[in-house]
Amino acid sequence: MRSAEGAGSMPADTGPDQTWAERFGRVQQGESLRLGLRNLYILPSRFGGLWLAGAGLLLVVGIQTQRNGPFLLGYLLLALLLLALHLTHFNLQGLELRCGQPRPGFAGETLLYPIHLRSTCPREAISLRLAGPTSEGGSVPLRLSAGSRTLGLTWSSTARGLQRPGPLLIRSSAPLGLFVCWSRWQPARTQIVYPARHPGPVAAAAAAGSPPGTAEQDQGLEGSDHWHDLRPQRPQDSQSRLAWKVLAQGRGRLSKTFRDPAGVPLLLAPDPGVPRERALEHLSAAVWQRSQRGECFGLVLPAQSIPPGRGREHRERCLQALALSR
Amino acid sequence: MAAAGTLPSRRLQWLAEGVLALGCVGLDPTWLLGLFSLALVLVAGLKLGEARDRAGRRLVALLQLVACGLLAAQQADLLPSLLQLLAALLSLAGLLQLETGLALAWPQLLRRSLRVMAAALPMALVLFLLVPRVGPFGNGMGAPSGRASTGLSDDLDPGSIATLVDNTSPAARVAFGDDRPPPAGARYWRVLVHPRFDGRRWQRDADAESNRSQPNAAELLMDGNPDDGSAGGRDQVWLVEPSRFTAVPWDGRATSTESNLRRRPNGELRLLRPAHERRSYRLDEQSSPQPWQNQPPTGGDLELPRDGNPRLQALGRSWAGLEDPRQRVQAAEAWFQAGGFRYSTRPGTLPVRDGLDAFLFERREGFCGHYASAFSALMRAAGVPSRVVSGYLGGVWVEPLGGAPYLELHQSNAHAWSEVWLGNGGWQRVDPSAWALDASGRSGSAAEQAERGAAGTNAWLWLQRQWWGLDMAWSRWLLGFDRTQQDALLRWLLGDQRWALGWLILGGAGAGLAAGLLLHRRRALADLDQPARDLQTLLRELARLQVVPSPGETLEQLAGRAAALHPQLAAPLAELVHSHAARRFAPLAGGGETATRRRWQAALRELKRCRRDAIRQT
């Protein structure tokens, strides 16, 4: 696991606490998690130790000078320490976490994993982080107001398919930083991860069973973009469709008809010359590219084939087939 | 992760640092603790300047808090205490800001800091009151040095003073446990004792101020004697302005348990603190005579230079035949009263040679110093051990609007009187200035009279006195609680069951913590505005009926569900929903809020009543 390296390279302020929290504590399972006594862990931070030493110093000064000021402040520091123990715990206790429905993403790129947070009271400085190599966005402490809120935690996966991110670490040291309270949770929902987009050769299968000439005519739909043909005018036809030029040539009243053009459907297939995973990555890039250009394409995989189509939904269907292909 | 980028600005912590630096003004750097605090504040500042990460900034906040505590050990008056409190609040706010990020505005942060501190206070007080104190280990900390001025001086040489300058600046303030002033005749506050006479000047013992850092072997702790039985029970809290002496005023009868108060054999009271700071201490009034009064005189107390003041010496010797020292004192009193002496603050200087002769037999006018030194010299000539004592007499009783009433002593209250050794009677105070004509002005202050008259009209003075009243109350509170007091409190709480102390502390601290948490939670609600708070109340009410909001539900739907379950609640609920919508979402109408709130409360009461009925029925 690379988390230890990741934590090591972080600035010193979060370093030690973070590694503790990542190593200790049972990982909770399930679709949702309600933070409470059973799944929260709390330990004093290093600053908490210093704080205790400071309080001790003040008490010694109080004893030596027999003045009440240092006594009072020393005890106040002690009381703050004990208060912070509870406040830090309260800051997380009662928070409800629930997995959202993650949207698919590409392997090797940043993935967003949604977490619903529901709280009955405002909370402060909570940081959430999915274990894994790159999860930067989530560790900026977060203020929650009462109510529900959805967070997108970032992570990334190197493998395609149905993937689950590493355990979620939720921790807080608010309000005073004297204690670190944390919990670990493995969200249950899986996220569809498409193969990484690597441009490369793909095989193009022939569009099945339609001779080129007729396909052109059948694919076109009645529309208004491209002039297609002339036909005799009917009374209900609009005047604006009248072929004036033809009328002027004395060939009678004819109406223009229009057609929308249709593209040549292309069926993409894995290139047999490259390893399977690599071929899927090439397909992933090809699907993306063609869909961006608005082209019509289909997909043929060993176990599944998707007829030609276009649009976002079609693209996602193709990518999903690539992600789940066995 | 760019840690520095997400850190809040340092301004709040710099402000705390600035307040701390302000609080450092007047520290004594020659004292170990003073030096240490200065160093700590400096280190905190340097660290703040260079800190790049959160841990560094947290450390700064902690250093600042500890520095506050160290300052509190050295300056316990109201103003420094307020500064220390402010600095502590600011550094705590700085710490909160570090954790809770950038979004909060300053006032909000300060409020939160105050709230956190208030939540910690109950427990801190329990610990403060109950955890047993121990005495200091060794003698590590004491060490004053001196500067500043006072109406008193080491050498009493009245002959060299032509005109007594009226200095109305304050010298000391004292508050009494029962808030009643002492009777006018008992307001003698002794400070310095001058036993050595060279014919002109009365001087203090050579070693009186010689060793400031350590008590002399002869100096004793002011052991309070709880078994004495004659304890007056009344305590005095003194606040003394900076002076040149570590000797501080007292009434000569009190005891104290403070370890840095030392009593010299001649009845001076020394406070082992830097003389140039404002000092405060607490005394317990006693009615029984103190050991110094029975301390037998030494040969020095009879010493009188042979040459000089021949007429004085002759007069004194003429009384030496009287057997009882008291009779010699009475003879002197009769002689003074018959002599037509007048009190004057402008007597002019006396000749260097035989100055007291000139005062006694020619001028016959002078101020307290003249009378005290002449009388003491006469007594020595008559064979009665005597010395001059200087201190303060009288004072103005001030009753401010808030805080504790107190007696205010000015430098112009400075006074000198004599003490004579009366054998088995011990050292007795004799004030020869009282024998002069015009005794009303005996403490030398026409100015004070004028001031007393002007007090009502002088607004600045009035304000000052209010402040001092608060200051006195604070000092009394802060100084009043020492080991003895704590002992008394524990005895009162536990009797002889000392074993229960641990449990008491645990229980008290737990209760304090619970109170603090409750307070904190309550205050957290206070961040909401009134309609939002009222809404929380309503939601709590509904939760008792097992009606909790489902996701995305509006209040109308929630109330509808509740009303469907409990039809008798329908009417008040409808009213509450309507009223909440009007308060929350309607445009602000001037003055309408109180009326709608009243309607809301009435409906809420109705709802509670209906709910209780509903529960009773089921």
Add this chain to the structure above:
Amino acid sequence: MAPHQLDALVAAIGQVLLGKEHRVKLALACLLAGGHLLLEDLPGTGKTTLAEALARGFGLEFRRVSFTSDLLPADLTGINVLDPASGRFHFQPGPLFTQVLLADEINRASPRTQSALLEAMATGRVSVDGISHPLPQPFMVIATQNGLDQVGTSPLPESQLDRFLMRLSLGFPEREAERALLAGEGLSLETMAGLLTPQALLGLRSHCHSLHCNAVLIDYVLDLMAASRGPDRSGAPLSPRASQGLLAAARAWALLAGREFVTPADVQAVFPAVAEHRLDPTGGGQLSAALLEQVDAIR
């Protein structure tokens, strides 16, 4: 003035369209908010009746255009015709120049015709040969779309759907309502004439626009928008035009309820109609309801 007249109008339309009071109110809110309405339903469920009832209720000029595949933009907007008498071109306005336009089966027309209509809806004016002609005020398009009959049609693209404030589906009537319909208890459209005037409608619109929305409510709307744009959204994100429309519709709803301010309940009442077609252009899912559940409405 507003509430009781509006109540009367709602009641009158309700007499014509039996058992569909909530949808009638939504359609009315759409009209009051100054938006355009998309009705998506099976034939024969009362789409045309609703449109005509709305127009008649306010005494508005009403026209109906059946969109067919060969309808050209000029057929809607009108054309410049050479006047033989004067020898000059003059503009002959098309059916678009009316106050309530029922665009029947809008998805049958070609995308070009659709976009001409939608442009007119968005700008309130029509350009022919470089000359701009303003449309009459008030102007409202009620477009219908046949849900089942998708063969040979051009469904409105997502970007164009955004221009309709609401999408409603009238649905089948309740059993009792249909019984009343069969019993002939409903009123005919002719009884509706002249309840209110076009001037009154303009007045109501400006009143509606001035209804109070305070910061707490705006926050609620913003939270809804943020939820629709969140990382686990299941539909398309809602645009700022959607949030403007939502607030306008919520104001109209509050006006219909006779209130002078808007509450989250108003927002919730109009939210499915305003947001569903923007979240999920193709199907009648429950995305808007799921979104409403994500945001706390008690505040």
